Amino acid sequence: MTINTAGNECPRCGQATVSIREAVPWCAACEWNLDTFDRAGRTPEFGWAWIDRGTYRLAARLTRQQYAALVDRPLESSGLGLAGVVTAVASILLTVGVAALAATGVWLLFAFAFPNIAVVAGVAMIGLAVALRPRFGRLAPDVDVLSREQAPGLHALVDEVAAAVGAPLPHVVAVDDSFNAYTTSVGLRRRRVLVLGLPLWGALDGQARVALLGHELGHFVNGDVRRLLVTQPALTMLGNAADLFRPGHASAGGGIIEMIGDALGRMLSWTMSRLLFGAHLLLVVTALRDSQRAEYLADEMAARAAGTDGATRMLDTLLHGDAVLQVVRQSCRDGAGPATWRAGVGRSLTAAADRLPLLRQLSIRERTSLFASHPPQGLRHRMLTTRVRQDPRARLTETRAEQIDAELARHYEQVGRQLAWAGD
Incomplete structure (x- = not known):
C-alpha cells in the first residue's frame, strides 16, 4: 500500500x-x-x-x-440512552399491537355463529400475528460449543477477564470459522453466548486476546440496545412484516380483470412493504446510535482488562483485517498453526506501522454510516489513547496461549482446511 x-x-x-x-x-x-x-x-x-x-x-x-x-466523560454504563429508550418504547408498542391483533382474531373466531366470513378474517389475523411475533434468537447452528471439560484453559481465561471487567459469565462459550467474535443473548431467558472466530482468535497475541474477551464480555454490562430483551421487537418485527408483504412473482395467464387485480394487489403489497421497511430502517438507525455508544464502552472494558496497549493492538489487527486474514490463510496453506499465524501477523503489523495512523484516519471516512453498528476504528483507537492509560488486570502469557490453542487443536485443523482452500 x-x-x-x-x-x-x-x-x-x-x-x-x-x-x-x-x-x-x-x-x-x-x-x-x-x-x-x-x-x-x-x-x-x-x-x-x-x-x-x-x-x-x-x-x-x-x-x-x-x-x-x-x-471527556467517564466511559461507564448509565443504562439506556435516549435512542435506547425510543427503541424500547417502540418495541412495547409493537408487541402490544401484535398481541391485540391476535386477540382480535381469536374474538372473531367465536363472536359469530359458524360459518361466518368473520372466521376467515380471524384466522388471517391470528396467522399474521404469529408471523409477526417477536423473535428472541437462537444459537447459530454452525458454532462448536466448548464445555469446561473440553477447554478448561479458555474457560479459566474467560472467568478471569469477566471478573476484571465486572461482567457476568456467558452460559455458552463457542467457536466458529469467522474472522470475528461476538456475544449475544438468545431465547426468552436471554442465555448469554460468547463466540470466538478462530481465524481472529488465533491471529491475536496474548493481550490482544484478553482485550477481545474484555470487549465482548463488556457487552453484557454496557447496556447495548441490540442485546436487550425489551428492544428486540423493534429490531425485528417491522423487518419481518416488510418481508411478509413483499409481492411475489406476477401470476401468468388470466383475463384482463385478473391482470388488473393482480397489478393492484402487487402495488398495494409493494407500498406496504416499503412503508414497513422504511419504519424498520428508522428504528434500526435510531438503535445503532446507542449501539455505537455501547461499543466505546466495550472498548474501555477491553482496555481495563488487557491494558490500553492490548486494546489498541486488537483494534489495529481488526483495522488491518484483510492483510491479517491473508497471512492466516497462507499459513494454513503451509500447514502451520496459530503460533505461526501470530508471528506472521506481528510482522505484518510492524511493517505497516507507518501506514496505520493514516489507515485509522481513513477509516473515519470509510466506516462512517447511519447503518454502522460500530464507530470507525480510528475514533475507537483515538478514544482509548486520549484517555488515561490503563495497565492490564489480566495477562495471557505465550505459554498459556499455547495451552489454550492445544485445547482447540481439532477446531483449528478444521478451520485451517477451510481457509487453505478458500478463495483470495
Whole structure:
C-alpha cells in the first residue's frame, strides 16, 4: 500500500495533503477534507448518489458529535440512552399491537355463529400475528460449543477477564470459522453466548486476546440496545412484516380483470412493504446510535482488562483485517498453526506501522454510516489513547496461549482446511 502526497497544501494548516488506496486526499495534521464523501471508496447504501451523500453527511456529523460528547466523560454504563429508550418504547408498542391483533382474531373466531366470513378474517389475523411475533434468537447452528471439560484453559481465561471487567459469565462459550467474535443473548431467558472466530482468535497475541474477551464480555454490562430483551421487537418485527408483504412473482395467464387485480394487489403489497421497511430502517438507525455508544464502552472494558496497549493492538489487527486474514490463510496453506499465524501477523503489523495512523484516519471516512453498528476504528483507537492509560488486570502469557490453542487443536485443523482452500 503506497502513501501518496497529493501535491497540494492544506488550506487550513498548510501541511501537505495525503492519500492512500486512491482515496480523496485529506490533511493528516488537521484532518481537513477527511469527512468528504468519497463515492468511489464506499459501498452504495441506497444506490442514488445524492441520497448516499446526504446520509453520509448526516452520519459523519452524528458520529463526530457522539465522539465529542464521550471523549471527556467517564466511559461507564448509565443504562439506556435516549435512542435506547425510543427503541424500547417502540418495541412495547409493537408487541402490544401484535398481541391485540391476535386477540382480535381469536374474538372473531367465536363472536359469530359458524360459518361466518368473520372466521376467515380471524384466522388471517391470528396467522399474521404469529408471523409477526417477536423473535428472541437462537444459537447459530454452525458454532462448536466448548464445555469446561473440553477447554478448561479458555474457560479459566474467560472467568478471569469477566471478573476484571465486572461482567457476568456467558452460559455458552463457542467457536466458529469467522474472522470475528461476538456475544449475544438468545431465547426468552436471554442465555448469554460468547463466540470466538478462530481465524481472529488465533491471529491475536496474548493481550490482544484478553482485550477481545474484555470487549465482548463488556457487552453484557454496557447496556447495548441490540442485546436487550425489551428492544428486540423493534429490531425485528417491522423487518419481518416488510418481508411478509413483499409481492411475489406476477401470476401468468388470466383475463384482463385478473391482470388488473393482480397489478393492484402487487402495488398495494409493494407500498406496504416499503412503508414497513422504511419504519424498520428508522428504528434500526435510531438503535445503532446507542449501539455505537455501547461499543466505546466495550472498548474501555477491553482496555481495563488487557491494558490500553492490548486494546489498541486488537483494534489495529481488526483495522488491518484483510492483510491479517491473508497471512492466516497462507499459513494454513503451509500447514502451520496459530503460533505461526501470530508471528506472521506481528510482522505484518510492524511493517505497516507507518501506514496505520493514516489507515485509522481513513477509516473515519470509510466506516462512517447511519447503518454502522460500530464507530470507525480510528475514533475507537483515538478514544482509548486520549484517555488515561490503563495497565492490564489480566495477562495471557505465550505459554498459556499455547495451552489454550492445544485445547482447540481439532477446531483449528478444521478451520485451517477451510481457509487453505478458500478463495483470495
